Amino acid sequence: MEQHSDTFLDNASEALKNTGQAERRDKIALFASQIRTAAIDSFEGFDDLRHHVKKIRQHSLDNLDYYLSQFEKEAVHNGNQVHFARDSEEFNSLVLDICQQHDARRIAKGKSIVTEETGLNSFLQSAGLNVMETDLGEYIIQQAGETPSHIVSPALHKSANEIRELFQQKHDLGHRELQKTSDLVAEARNVLREHFLQAEVGVIGANALIAENGYSMLVTNEGNGDLCANLPKVLIICTTIDRVLPRAEDATAMSRLLARSATGQPHSCYTSFYSGPRREGEIDGPLETHFVLLDNERSNILSSDYREILECIRCGACLNHCPIYTSVGGHAYGSAYSGPIGSVLTPLLTSLEQSHLLPNACTSCGRCAEVCPANIPLPDLLRDLRHEEGIKKLSAPRWRYGLKLHSWLARHPSIYQTLTATSIRILHRLGRKRGGFSRLPFTSGWTSQRDFPAPQENTFMQLYKAKMKQNNER
Template sequence: VLDLCQRHEAQRVIKGKSMVTEETGLNDFLERGGLTVTETDLGEYIIQQAGETPSHIVGPALHKSPDEIRELFLDKHALGDRDLSATEDMVAEARTVLRDRFLGGQVGIIGANALIAENGYSMLVTNEGNGDLCANLPSVLIVCTTIDRVLPRMEDAGALLRLLVRSATGQPQTCYTSFYSGPRREGETDGPLETHFVLLDNGRTDILAGEYREMLECMRCGACLTHCPIYAAVGGHAYGWVYQGPMGSVLTPLLTSLEASAALPNACTTCGRCAEVCPADIPLPDMLRDLRNEENLTGLTATRWRLGLKLHSLLARLPSLYRFATGIGIGLLHLMGKRRGYIARVPGAAGWSRQRDFPAPQASTFMRQYRAGRHGDE
């Protein structure tokens, strides 16, 4: 991409929203090469000005409040004293600033929701129209996407579109669904003079050949993030890389390494919401459990956890011993927290109890109380 920009002596790049360029760190690379890169999707533009990364694959600035965006614009845009109390005022200001960037862009970079092998078209879905401006105003267009975006037929793109939009934003159709057929043809007055496609693999061929190949069917709708209780509690930045939520907890270990991101598959309650809402029927909870199993088999899990799980597995196969051991454990925890109603430090869980108190349990296990209640009723 940098070579293409330098070949055309370009200095100003305008970009549409693209998770692929986030994955490769393209913006930083181009800026180190002396280019000025402007994100034109409003959410991406906001976090670019803030020097942050996206917190949601559909709504990159979901973590920013209106007050934070207002203060950011007042600080970054040298437009004098002005009133940005209304959301409409902030949007209008962003349009004003970005309009000059659009008109001055020498190279446009966009992503693609689909590449259609049947006719060579690329499909892009947006709600702001910035993708069309990035694609048609500069003389050079670069489409950056991944090999799993290639679809055989136009009708496949139509099916993808119906699922993607409803799952991503709840709309029957986005404001802009664009199909690009290549550079400007003879006699046409609009469109780029050159169109280039950059297809990223980055381990996807290996994923296709492995047991997690269904993950490549992900259409990046973000539905699993929206419904995930873990994502709702910790936010997108806690996932540490480009992809967040359940899909990120599977995809990140596959694209990077399980060693570097072993915490992600464990950040899951296996409630199954992600599987219920996934339009591609990707078995995300099963994949997360499989990654946990791989972590255990390869010895990435801490020794105390592996031994603890083996002990729990042994006890679970011997119900009488399980009830006896849990009865003793509950009794001891009850005695430790009886006076204050909580336990400040739990043996073997110092890291956990350093941040919170553990409520003292009752003196008897549930099963003992249940049996006592049944005998009392009789």
Template sequence: MEQRRDTFIDNASAALKNLKQAERRDIIASFAPQIRAAAIDSFEGFGDLRSHVKKIRQHSLDNLDYYLSQFEKEAVHNGNQVHFARDGEELNSVVLDICQQHDARRVAKGKSIVTEETGLNSFLQSAGLSVMETDVGEYIVQQAGEKPSHIVTPVLHKSADEIRELFQEKHDLGPRDLHNTSDLVVEACNVLREHFLQAEVGIIGANALIAENGYCMLVTNEGNGDLCANLPKVLIVCTTIDRVLPRAEDATAMSRLLARSATGQPQSCYTSFYSGPRREGELDGPLETHFVLLDNERSNTLASNYREILECIRCGACLNHCPIYTSVGGHAYDSVYPGPMGSVLTPLLTSLEQSHLLPNACTSCGLCEEVCPADIPLPDLLRDLRHDESTKKLSAPRWRYGLKLHSWLARHPSTYQALTAISIGILYRLGRKRGGFSKLPFGSGWTSQREFPAPQEGTFMKLYKAEIKQNNGR
């Protein structure tokens, strides 16, 4: 996964200046939480379901060697070939080998964040294959030569006008003007329909793998993943080892959380389960099927204190509620996985040295944990990564020394109160007439954007103690 997360601050600054994109992020920030809240409010047992799925996910990860082995056995029994890949490079090579064995030239791809992680598209294209993303959003992003900005709605950053211009440039539209959004969708789907029908290989991701019967679960609203799974003569399912669940009912229990948290639906339009090639007498379906199961640091993460991030179900709720993500958008993270879950996962999949700024993209507001259907303590994991960052001396020295000073003061409350009383007293005297400060020593981060309000006389502790004293005197 080639990333440059050291650019986060520059990317974020540039994103904040792009007001048109900011408007669209505002829409998702207000709309997505509302539809999620409505879906959850109408399901009284949602909290119990969340706890149940959490226990199942923990149990699965605790016994991952057992369940992965069971999945492999059942998948092979169903007629699949199962491959393992230690890293992205291995996954890409396995997929290319399969394509080349079939002399494939065209690949139709369903949405798969895992293959974004491994850079599969460019790898296959460099080997001469034509690779087409078939999810409408992913297709648009691919045509624009960009990266997805959201794990559920990948083209959130583009307006309908920009997409219309893109199609005018890339497609032979003739007199058609693609006036409405539905025209744009139909245009994309018409182009993709041809590709579906011609592709020799279909590649999809999986929302879950089921140990007891060897199926994968695929959840979509468009049905493009199902076309990839059913029309080409070869199907390759690319996913990661941590997706295994014990039973089929565990996968559909997870889908109850997923659909409500991602799009506010009780169930996505298509929840499908696939395993194995065309059976005797069938008129369609692939003749050969493969699972490629990627590790890429998951087993190391499982052994670490960050294992709970592997319970993420990729719903995007933490992104939609995060004040940082909704302010700067997905591209600022320069990672396949943006937002709070991505700020935990990316350093684990790459290295903290490469990605240490991302865990700092957090206000510690706690909303991500509150809305996470997998009940992952994201703020705690982000804080622990920041602690590791500091321990490894990756953050700026003045920041580390500042934190050390703050830590010492927090452990010495009398000194802390005395120092804040002095500071507040000075600020009060200097600022009481003008009401605020446009410049402050060590405060440029605040004052460069807005005035710092002058405090009232006396600290909170001083007022609190006076109140206690007065009450005791009554």
């Protein structure tokens, strides 16, 4: 995965400078949270369902080897080929091999964040293949040469105007102006339809693998996944090993949480199950189907203290409700996964050294955990990563030592109280007239954005002790 998380602060700063985009992000965030709330308020069993699904996810992960083997056996029985990839390189090579076995030149691709993680597109393209994204959002960012800014809505950062300009640049439009949003959608549909018909291989993702029958489940709103799956001769389903669930009804239970949490819909427009290649007597469907299942550190995460992150169902609610994500947008995170889920997952998939700023992009406000349909304690996991950051001495020394000094002082009340009494008195004298400071030593982060309010005259402890003494003397 190409990654720029080490420059998170610069990326964020750049993003904040574009005030038009920042305003759009605020509006989208408000809208996303309103439609989620409306969907969940009108669905009584949400909390029960989320506990139910959490138990199933935990059980599946506890017995991942068992359910993966069962899935593999059933999927093979249905005529699929199942491949396991240890890392991104193996994964990309496996997909390329399949394409080359069929002399494929054109690939029609459904949305798959896993293939963003592995960098599949650029890998296939550098081998001379023509890869066309067919999810509208993915298609837009592919045309623009950008990466997704959201795990569910990859082109969330693009306005209709920007998309119009993009199409004017990239498509041969003649005199057509694409004034309405529906014109833009129709334009993309026309271009993509041709590609669906010409592609030799379809590549799609999966929201769940079902162990009991060897099927995979995919939810989409555009139906492009089904066209990718059914029109080309060969279908490749790409996902990660942690997506497996025991039964079909577990997958549908999860999908009821997913759609409501992601887009406020009771169901996605399309919920599809893929069983395998075309059988004798059937008139359509692929002739050959493959599952390529990526590990890429997930086995290690499973045996770590961060295993709950594997219970994520990729709804994007934590992104939509994170005040940091909605302030700076997804690109600032420099990773395929952004927002709170990305800030946990990215360091685990790559390294904390490259991405230790991400777990710090958190105020512990707890909104992500509140809305997470998988009940993942994201703020706790982020804090645990900050703990690791400290142990590895990746954080700035002035913070590490400053906080150690503060804790030491707080453990020595008489020194602490003497020292604070004096400092507070000085601060008060200096700041009392104006009420605060626009600059103060050691507080540049604070004072770059706001004044430092002056304290009242004395510490409480000083005043309270004096009052006690007075009372005793009386």
